[in-house]
Amino acid sequence: MEINNILFTGRLIKELGSLLDSSEALKGKSLRFIPENAVSMEDLEWADAYVAFQPTENFHFGNIKWIHSLGAGVDRYMALGKWPEDVLLTRTITSFGQKIGEYTLSYMLKDLQHHDTFDGQQRRGEWKMVAPRGLNEVKVVIFGTGEIGQEVARILAYFGVKVYGVSRSGVKKSHFRQVMPLEELDDTCLRDADYIINTLPLTAETERLFDADFFEKLNQAVFINVGRGGTVDHDALLAAMDSDSVKAAVLDVFEEEPLPVGSPLWSKPGVTITPHISAITTPKEAVACFLETLECVESGRKIRNAVDPGRGY
């Protein structure tokens, strides 16, 4: 496939512009870097490649042959409706796994090492030993056993965490003691889980997967969401926290971002909100992945980060 006119839009365009402007790999190609709300119909007609975190509001496929998502998730592209067969969709894959692994581990260790307890004691000038729990004493169930889920599993397993996985297929993957198919999820496996980590993409199958029925099966677990906000029924999550099936929640992703001002999640005790930073694409990483993908697209080499629009990831 030959790519000549590339349209970049949305977050990061300034940084991408300065990194790509003098790029040898893009010699002879035309590039446009345009803010999201300034993209015109003409721009979309002009482009044969579209590079952004999400489609613009006025998005239409025009002559676009290739869309490259600057994020790992592509649900906003999928929401455009039936995917045209002749448009290639790729997504950014970088060191997301290690990043999300470190994010997740940081909040698990915060809990296991009693940071809040000791912080409270320090404010009161109180000295009272409370033994931290070791990572090798806990059990984690990771939803999603793709690139990110596997990397999180690798890091946790290194510390002796008992790591279980849940995926569509239930196919065994490295670092998981066991991978269960979503359809045949064993309730007892959830009952003694200390942490639930969601890394799943948002698809028709995963929408509101974490609902009242699901949370009811937990027993004082900590729920960590680094996948997509739309997979969670947040009202059910809040109710589960009141009924003690969920001890705490660490949420990095939300259906609407920024999280709306009026959301009860902001002030719920036990809920930690982070502004979608568990796997930030740095401009340098975005550029490296984009250029590598472009090279594959043009040379016809296998594209490992291509999305199957049928599956939605």
Add this chain to the structure above:
Amino acid sequence: MEINNILFTGRLIKELGSLLDSSEALKGKSLRFIPENAVSMEDLEWADAYVAFQPTENFHFGNIKWIHSLGAGVDRYMALGKWPEDVLLTRTITSFGQKIGEYTLSYMLKDLQHHDTFDGQQRRGEWKMVAPRGLNEVKVVIFGTGEIGQEVARILAYFGVKVYGVSRSGVKKSHFRQVMPLEELDDTCLRDADYIINTLPLTAETERLFDADFFEKLNQAVFINVGRGGTVDHDALLAAMDSDSVKAAVLDVFEEEPLPVGSPLWSKPGVTITPHISAITTPKEAVACFLETLECVESGRKIRNAVDPGRGY
């Protein structure tokens, strides 16, 4: 060496008592479990083995042939004065390394993942992306390359942290990019360190090692002390925090414990105080190490946890 009368005293005696009372390995031996302030001269004369975190206030060697420290540190025993040649001193070695590794990692990740920043934003209902720093972007200098220092190095190196060591000898150890002898410490190595982790025991050589001269060489580093409080000049540390050479301090050990109520450390912004919990000996672990050591003592097998009183560790 034959051991018949074993005196247990201080913290954990209740738990040790219930775990050891029916122990096969101790059949035929006499055991006494006595609170620290109730140990009599007669008890000390009676015992040929003394098992505790520290000597009692009225401690004397009597007929004691073997002292087993329930902690990893033996400085309180060393403070008794010149060590009698015919008394064996051993210390507890368990999974301290992994424990201290998890403690240390938890506070590094808290810093790198901006927990406090996001906590503040959440309180204000504010959504502002700040990119976490990856562990593979930071440099750590670990003081002490013994069992604990090596375990901390192993864990950090797994994440790509650039780990340097400092020890008396400067002998190369696994997981460290380089180990420097204490005497020839390179100032430039300290200048670009993000974290300084102290795992050193308290000896004549390490007392007040971390003084004004030392802290002056740092540049916005975080100082983490999991070794001994007496290695640090805390006034100098506080001054270094004011002059920005030290960005924050995480302190688990203090010269006087509990940390006295009047200490300015309690309320200094940027100082985190934990009550000596980074490597708590659980009763089960204490018993396992004690029984293993006893077996070595009685059978004449090599005792890997024997202390060299000349070195003090």
